[in-house]
Amino acid sequence: xxxxxxxxxxxxxxxxxxxxxxxxxxxxxxxxxxxxxxxxxxxxxxxxxxxxxxxxxxxxxxxxxxxxxxxxxxxxxxxxxxxxxxxxxxxxxxxxxxxxxxxxxxxxxxxxx
Amino acid sequence: xxxxxxxxxxxxxxxxxxxxxxxxxxxxxxxxxxxxxxxxxxxxxxxxxxxxxxxxxxxxxxxxxxxxxxxxxxxxxxxxxxxxxxxxxxxxxxxxxxxxxxxxxxxxxxxxxxxxxx
Numbered sequence: 001x002x003x004x005x006x007x008x009x010x011x012x013x014x015x016x017x018x019x020x021x022x023x024x025x026x027x028x029x030x031x032x033x034x035x036x037x038x039x040x041x042x043x044x045x046x047x048x049x050x051x052x053x054x055x056x057x058x059x060x061x062x063x064x065x066x067x068x069x070x071x072x073x074x075x076x077x078x079x080x081x082x083x084x085x086x087x088x089x090x091x092x093x094x095x096x097x098x099x100x101x102x103x104x105x106x107x108x109x110x111x112x113x
Numbered sequence: 114x115x116x117x118x119x120x121x122x123x124x125x126x127x128x129x130x131x132x133x134x135x136x137x138x139x140x141x142x143x144x145x146x147x148x149x150x151x152x153x154x155x156x157x158x159x160x161x162x163x164x165x166x167x168x169x170x171x172x173x174x175x176x177x178x179x180x181x182x183x184x185x186x187x188x189x190x191x192x193x194x195x196x197x198x199x200x201x202x203x204x205x206x207x208x209x210x211x212x213x214x215x216x217x218x219x220x221x222x223x224x225x226x227x228x229x230x231x
Binding site for chain 1: 117119147154155156157159162206208219220221222223224225
């Protein structure tokens with residue numbers, strides 16, 4: 001079945017460091033891909049998305065490129081801030097699966113000042 | 114953006130009792146809401162899709178008689194865990210889909226409810 005695998009955390013970084021969270025997927029079709037972020041005590045929020053191969057999603061300094069050849073959607077940010085501390089979820093959505101979201105396990109990121 | 118609330122944020126109950134969790138869309142009407150379950154250090158697993166005015170659609174392996182879902186209005190869906198047991202202890206998250214947008218109808222998530230069954 002469809003699945004999403006992302007690197008386990010926690011990932012601990014210093015402020016202004018470069019962040020990469022790996023995400024790979026398995027799907028029987030051509031999914032749309034998403035990154036969600038969950039700040040402490042809050043619900044998941046859509047961070048960025050890409051709907052087709054080679055699309056790049058970007059928001060708040062974060063970027064991810066839909067790589068069909070490697071079935072990946074890695075999240076990157078060039079210079080993290082303490083406020084980026086959160087749990088990040090990679091997800092896919094397939095029309096053939098009723099547009100349901102399939103999530104990865106989440107990666108906790110802790111940015112220290 | 115659209116706001117979804119859940120109540121309660123955490124609940125502790127005795128084994129054998131029932132617990133109701135509410136999910137509300139505060140500033141929009143949601144014809145469709147989703148209920149997820151998250152175990153520690155694991156991903157969110159979709160339990161069911163709740164449609165206003167009709168029966169919920171449950172995912173394979175989810176007991177519909179144990180996890181009762183009611184979506185009686187466009188802003189409220191409830192999940193009742195009946196005869197709860199310790200293995201039902203988990204983090205339950207709801208989301209609501211904003212209707213009327215072309216293409217992807219984004220889901221807005223509630224903050225979750227932590228259920229602990231003693």
